[in-house]
Amino acid sequence: MARRRPATVHGSVIVDKPHGPTSHDVVALLRRRFGERRIGHAGTLDPSATGVLVVGIGSATRLLRFATAGRKSYECEIVFGAETSTLDAAGETVATWRMDLDPTEVADAAAGFVGSIFQLPPMVSAVRVGGRRLHEIARSGEAAERVPREVEVYRFEVESTGDPRVYRASVDCSAGTYVRTLGADLGSALGGGAHIRALRRTRSGGFSLAEAESPERAALRPPGELVRDLRQIRLSDDDAADARQGVHLAAHRYDGPGPWTLIDPDGRLVAVHERVDDRLRATVLPPQSVRGPAAE
Incomplete structure (x- = not known):
């Protein structure tokens, strides 16, 4: 019987990086914890520096550039x-x-x-x-x-x-x-x-030390946490179904320069839309994270 491949983990964690390890060391530890190779972070901290390190896991790594841009x-x-x-x-x-x-x-x-x-x-x-x-x-x-x-x-x-x-x-x-x-x-x-x-x-960005935990204990959060500070557009069930297929909303829904998060009626992330060369582009993500070891 063929072995089943483990489920891919999608999500984010907010780490309080300790003194000593590099940001890469923290990523390596999280890869082992969650069994997922696709892991990145939103801003390097030197080995001697400590504090908030925002991490994306699985397909959530595609959202890290929005988290990286924050102050x-x-x-x-x-x-x-x-x-x-x-x-x-x-x-x-x-x-x-x-x-x-x-x-x-x-x-x-x-x-x-x-x-x-x-x-x-x-x-x-x-x-x-x-x-x-x-x-x-x-x-x-x-x-x-x-x-x-x-x-x-x-x-x-x-x-x-x-x-x-x-x-x-x-x-x-x-x-x-x-x-x-x-x-x-x-x-x-x-x-x-x-x-x-x-x-x-x-x-x-929008993440503070009050939310951060050690790399060994940091809880898995939904991917949408990485873009929670962006302006949200709440969708109906029909609009959410269309957005998951890459369909854009009517242009009048998008005020300002963007980017915008599209949220379904249950508050789950459907996509992030942004303007690129005066055109709208969608980054579509899984609607939910897969529960990992820290969320059990």
Whole structure:
């Protein structure tokens, strides 16, 4: 008798990534847990960073690009007077300064980074240059030409600690912002240098630490959780049946630039519609997740 193939798992999990493992390590653990190879995440966290990691499983990986686009929130400590090779505490110290800082001066300098700014991606980042990731190029000892990237910083607040060299920082920013670069640039703006430590992502898009669980315990959620912050269009049973066949709704149902989630009368995700080159395109997904080990 032929062995039955295990059911494919479709869904999402919200992980509180611990200190130590890479984001890839977390994905590998979840592959083993759920028996599903198609797993991805919405934004890398370094091994030394912790916090919210949004993960898609099975066909839900097709929705991760919508989750990736959301703003992020972080907390960290900025250590002034020392620049490191990685711009965080994991690197080697490459330069030091004596910096006598006034809290008001530091706060004012941080406020100067709020808005649209350009950042140079750090050499330890996953940005690709010539088909290779910068951190791979850095490990090989080679150099790479990096192009500044425009990002948006919505909030950058700092407060002093008991150590005059160390400030706590809270950052709200667009996807693609490097907090380690923000800390280093703040140090430069104050006439010296700095690096960050204890980086923790407290929010990714609409997901917060209050919902996140350890990789070993994170519960399987429906695929539609990944797009819950998009504008919803609730469908009748007939419209839902049509949408599952790839039929588009009447154009007047779609106000604004999109994208939109299409929901059936029971609240289940039918599809995501978006505008591409002034035309509507549908991404059709299974209406329900398949229950996995964390949902038993």
